[in-house]
Amino acid sequence: KQEVTQIPAALSVPEGENLVLNCSFTDSAIYNLQWFRQDPGKGLTSLLLIQSSQREQTSGRLNASLDKSSGRSTLYIAASQPGDSATYLCAVNHTASKLTFGTGTRLQVTL
Amino acid sequence: DAGITQSPRYKITETGRQVTLMCHQTWSHSYMFWYRQDLGHGLRLIYYSAAADITDKGEVPDGYVVSRSKTENFPLTLESATRSQTSVYFCASSVRRNTGELFFGEGSRLTVL
Numbered sequence: 001k002q003e004v005t006q007i008p009a010a011l012s013v014p015e016g017e018n019l020v021l022n023c024s025f026t027d028s029a030i031y032n033l034q035w036f037r038q039d040p041g042k043g044l045t046s047l048l049l050i051q052s053s054q055r056e057q058t059s060g061r062l063n064a065s066l067d068k069s070s071g072r073s074t075l076y077i078a079a080s081q082p083g084d085s086a087t088y089l090c091a092v093n094h095t096a097s098k099l100t101f102g103t104g105t106r107l108q109v110t111l
Numbered sequence: 112d113a114g115i116t117q118s119p120r121y122k123i124t125e126t127g128r129q130v131t132l133m134c135h136q137t138w139s140h141s142y143m144f145w146y147r148q149d150l151g152h153g154l155r156l157i158y159y160s161a162a163a164d165i166t167d168k169g170e171v172p173d174g175y176v177v178s179r180s181k182t183e184n185f186p187l188t189l190e191s192a193t194r195s196q197t198s199v200y201f202c203a204s205s206v207r208r209n210t211g212e213l214f215f216g217e218g219s220r221l222t223v224l
Contacts, residue, residue: 043201044215101154
């Protein structure tokens with residue numbers, strides 16, 4: 001059974017810092033991995049999608065990497081801002097459109 | 112570009128009542144999904160649909176019924192609501208089965224008393 005773990009569960013950083021969020025999964029036979037952002041009381045917003053054949057994807061200040069062999073993905077956020085405060089979720093697509101989600105990392109960026 | 116809309120956004124009901132959560136997408140995506148999000152469990156797949164009139168069970172389907180008569184709509188029905196079904200329900204869609212990006216609605220918060 002695929003299991004997805006996100007560490008740390010919560011993170012607080014001062015504005016301007018670069019930071020890395022981690023996601024690990026137990027079964028490397030995946031189609032893709034997707035990073036989401038969730039604001040309190042809101043739905044999930046897709047940030048980056050990495051296909052299994054790719055190593056990384058970039059969007060603005062965000063960069064996500066994927067290492068299938070080690071079962072790891074990282075989300076790098078450059079020059080963090082208070083508006084980046086949210087919960088970040090990774091999800092692995094591994095079986096017939098069934099995504100397995102991690103439980104998220106709650107990020108707070110302080111002034 | 113409306114995307115995915117869910118209704119109602121908030122619902123309070125009583126044990127044993129039937130509740131239907133609606134999901135409508137404007138992208139003509141083939142695949143649609145229902146997830147529930149609970150503290151300690153994260154997001155879990157309830158049902159999904161590959162196209163109109165094609166549905167399949169996810170991880171936690173018991174107590175739920177879905178239908179998909181039109182591509183754009185994917186309602187989720189709780190035939191006899193239980194307190195354990197108190198949760199936030201998210202509808203999502205994707206253009207492709209295994210490699211497509213998943214897009215979510217804003218969620219429906221259901222409380223069963």
